[in-house]
Amino acid sequence: MKVFINYPFGNTELEARIRNKKLFSVKMEEGFNSRKILDTCLLHKEPLKFIPYLERIEQSSHNHYAVCFCSLIEKAAGMKVDYLVQVIRTIFLELERVYSHTLYLNRLFSYTENPVAINHTIAIKDALLSCFEEVTGHRMFGTNHVFGDMNFNISSGNIKFINATIEQTTLSLNKIKKIADNNPSMISLFRDSVVITEKNILDKKITGPFSWFKGLNQDARSTEPHFAYAEPDVQKKLEYRKIEQNCIYSRMWRIIYDVENSIKIVQSLLEKHSPVYQRKMVLEQPTLHKGEYSNKIESPRGIIGMDIEVDKNGIIAKIHVDSPSDINKKMLNDALNGTLVDHINLAFDSLYLSMMEIDK
Amino acid sequence: MPKFLERKTLTKNIYFMESSCCTPEIVDLFTPKYDPERLGYTRTYDLKDADILIISGYTPEKVLHKIEKKYKELEHKPLVIAIGGCAIKKGPLNAPDINIPVAVYIPGCPPRPQSIIDGLVRGLKIK
Numbered sequence: 243m244k245v246f247i248n249y250p251f252g253n254t255e256l257e258a259r260i261r262n263k264k265l266f267s268v269k270m271e272e273g274f275n276s277r278k279i280l281d282t283c284l285l286h287k288e289p290l291k292f293i294p295y296l297e298r299i300e301q302s303s304h305n306h307y308a309v310c311f312c313s314l315i316e317k318a319a320g321m322k323v324d325y326l327v328q329v330i331r332t333i334f335l336e337l338e339r340v341y342s343h344t345l346y347l348n349r350l351f352s353y354t355e356n357p358v359a360i361n362h363t364i365a366i367k368d369a370l371l372s373c374f375e376e377v378t379g380h381r382m383f384g385t386n387h388v389f390g391d392m393n394f395n396i397s398s399g400n401i402k403f404i405n406a407t408i409e410q411t412t413l414s415l416n417k418i419k420k421i422a423d424n425n426p427s428m429i430s431l432f433r434d435s436v437v438i439t440e441k442n443i444l445d446k447k448i449t450g451p452f453s454w455f456k457g458l459n460q461d462a463r464s465t466e467p468h469f470a471y472a473e474p475d476v477q478k479k480l481e482y483r484k485i486e487q488n489c490i491y492s493r494m495w496r497i498i499y500d501v502e503n504s505i506k507i508v509q510s511l512l513e514k515h516s517p518v519y520q521r522k523m524v525l526e527q528p529t530l531h532k533g534e535y536s537n538k539i540e541s542p543r544g545i546i547g548m549d550i551e552v553d554k555n556g557i558i559a560k561i562h563v564d565s566p567s568d569i570n571k572k573m574l575n576d577a578l579n580g581t582l583v584d585h586i587n588l589a590f591d592s593l594y595l596s597m598m599e600i601d602k
Numbered sequence: 603m604p605k606f607l608e609r610k611t612l613t614k615n616i617y618f619m620e621s622s623c624c625t626p627e628i629v630d631l632f633t634p635k636y637d638p639e640r641l642g643y644t645r646t647y648d649l650k651d652a653d654i655l656i657i658s659g660y661t662p663e664k665v666l667h668k669i670e671k672k673y674k675e676l677e678h679k680p681l682v683i684a685i686g687g688c689a690i691k692k693g694p695l696n697a698p699d700i701n702i703p704v705a706v707y708i709p710g711c712p713p714r715p716q717s718i719i720d721g722l723v724r725g726l727k728i729k
Contacts, residue, residue, distance in 0.1 A: 345626055357634045364635050
């Protein structure tokens with residue numbers, strides 16, 4: 243059997259062998275890889291000009307790319323960005339994280355055919371998208387407008403809008419939790435399917451929700467705190483319940499808890515003493531110095547990293563981009579073995595590959 | 603085939619070419635919140651049964667080429683609807699040209715499910 247997956251900027255082809263209605267082995271061939279485009283296209287250009295390109299590359303982690311790159315430039319120039327800027331960044335990073343996780347939950351609940359749970363995920367998604375639209379002027383891609391048009395300022399009406407979306411997410415998340423807790427149909431579908439061992443995670447340096455559900459502390463928010471998370475000091479509030487099972491059901495719970503944590507972070511940043519209400523900021527024009535710089539950011543699918551070399555003239559001489567989905571895809575060959583053929587869609591979705599279009 | 607045996611039902615089958623950022627909106631379209639089945643739209647996974655073909659967002663050349671090939675082989679040609687900014691060449695990604703006659707373009711980045719339903723209804727009027 244051959245599977246053809248299509249995603250923006252590239253295709254992948256999978257070859258699967260089947261024995262007794264179970265996947266026996268899986269091989270993957272990558273065609274046109276998006277990250278190689280970045281490495282080649284962005285060479286010999288001024289760094290500030292290609293921020294808008296970066297955010298379009300990954301499907302739902304646009305903000306992370308752009309923030310990562312911006313913070314790289316800030317490091318290179320030796321800038322100190324205003325605290326207000328950091329707060330706004332973290333708010334949008336966490337909101338996008340919630341958005342990405344709700345897409346995943348929506349997919350999972352669609353297999354169980356539970357209309358109430360599906361409707362709650364849609365409610366969260368709609369609220370978040372309308373929030374992005376209200377604040378940034380665009381339905382999905384927040385970043386370009388956050389850094390360009392919005393000029394790092396949020397009006398008091400926008401803050402109320404963000405608060406309303408958070409209330410919506412907490413309401414519907416609580417109802418999702420009630421539905422998902424000891425739900426027999428979900429347990430029968432998800433438990434003991436697509437097993438990921440600790441060896442896989444450690445050997446292939448897999449990050450994101452795959453590692454968290456095994457209790458491995460590869461969360462970049464705590465291990466390598468991003469510039470945006472440094473001052474608000476939100477790492478201490480992160481709490482995860484320990485889950486010992488080794489299946490999609492446990493991963494689903496891990497993602498629900500992560501959404502809860504990110505809601506807590508946004509709530510803490512929108513309290514009354516928050517600098518968001520001051521609406522004042524200080525920014526300097528960056529001047530890049532010669533040297534090598536690197537940066538890492540935690541996204542819902544793993545860690546995004548970048549290394550750049552800057553010339554005398556302030557132009558990029560070398561660039562290398564590490565993206566999380568590449569790393570997580572490497573796990574397919576091992577993790578999919580032994581899964582039922584009927585559950586192949588579920589298996590792909592559980593590995594955080596939004597599979598767009600599959601022709602069997 | 604005699605005419606009385608031809609399929610003449612009120613329901614219209616839709617075949618989706620999901621891709622990139624428009625997927626979440628299309629996935630939500632067939633959920634109970636929006637429920638297009640009340641208007642007579644159902645989903646198929648085979649192009650031969652399709653009355654409406656929807657191409658959404660950025661589609662790579664390989665995939666588009668495959669669909670164009672299949673479209674030319676079909677006897678009963680479906681109505682083609684293009685969704686998203688990329689399909690209209692005003693989106694963030696530089697999408698390749700669609701070489702199939704497109705009846706309705708639905709703008710938006712990505713378009714809401716309501717606007718997709720609106721486009722489907724307009725498409726029915728054309729047909």
